[in-house]
Amino acid sequence: MNVAHLVAEAEARGAMFSIRGDRVHVSASKPLPVKLFEALKRRRDDVMEIVAAMPLLDAEGLPCAACIACGGRLFWKAGSLPPEGPGWHCFRCHPPKPGSWHHACSVPVTDEDELRRDLFEERAAILEHDGGLSRARAEALALEDTARILGLSLDAGRRLIDGV
Numbered sequence: 694m695n696v697a698h699l700v701a702e703a704e705a706r707g708a709m710f711s712i713r714g715d716r717v718h719v720s721a722s723k724p725l726p727v728k729l730f731e732a733l734k735r736r737r738d739d740v741m742e743i744v745a746a747m748p749l750l751d752a753e754g755l756p757c758a759a760c761i762a763c764g765g766r767l768f769w770k771a772g773s774l775p776p777e778g779p780g781w782h783c784f785r786c787h788p789p790k791p792g793s794w795h796h797a798c799s800v801p802v803t804d805e806d807e808l809r810r811d812l813f814e815e816r817a818a819i820l821e822h823d824g825g826l827s828r829a830r831a832e833a834l835a836l837e838d839t840a841r842i843l844g845l846s847l848d849a850g851r852r853l854i855d856g857v
Contacts, residue, residue, distance in 0.1 A: 696739040697787045699732050701771045704779040710744040717741045746786045748800075753777055756800050762786050767815050770796040784818045791825055813839040813854050 700710065706729070708721040717740050719725070719733065733740055748756035748768055754777030756768045765785040772795025774780040781798075782789070799815060817835035820826050826834070840850030 696736050696743055697782050700740060700743050701774060701780045703729060703733060705774050712741065712744055717744055743787060746783055748781050755798055756781050759800055760786060766800040766811050767818055768798055769794040772796065789822060791822055809843060810854060
């Protein structure tokens, strides 16, 4: 089981993660199963990386800010977890295995150029993860789609996406 799934399973069992200095702190109303707790301890550094990149949640339990690690605005959650509450992961930093996620959301943006870039990135992520395409192929198709949706030539779309 990958680390993102370990963290998601712990959160589904009521665990809350926080970082204190150079350590990950886990608190839960009921003790976690020993196997799960031991697996989290063995992968402490990976757990720390995931916890550091967890998004801020709004009052409804949905991501409300871009990923603090990469600035991405598209998040996923395992289908075994409810759509609200903890368990959200950044598509860029912690991409799921194809078919392993069921809930997804994106954080709204107000800047028009950022909105266009997010349209491209969201389309590329869907093509890569749901469509099983390579990242390069998914981005090429997403560029074509984004340019068409925005009524731009491919060159103009590429300049917009690249921020040139």
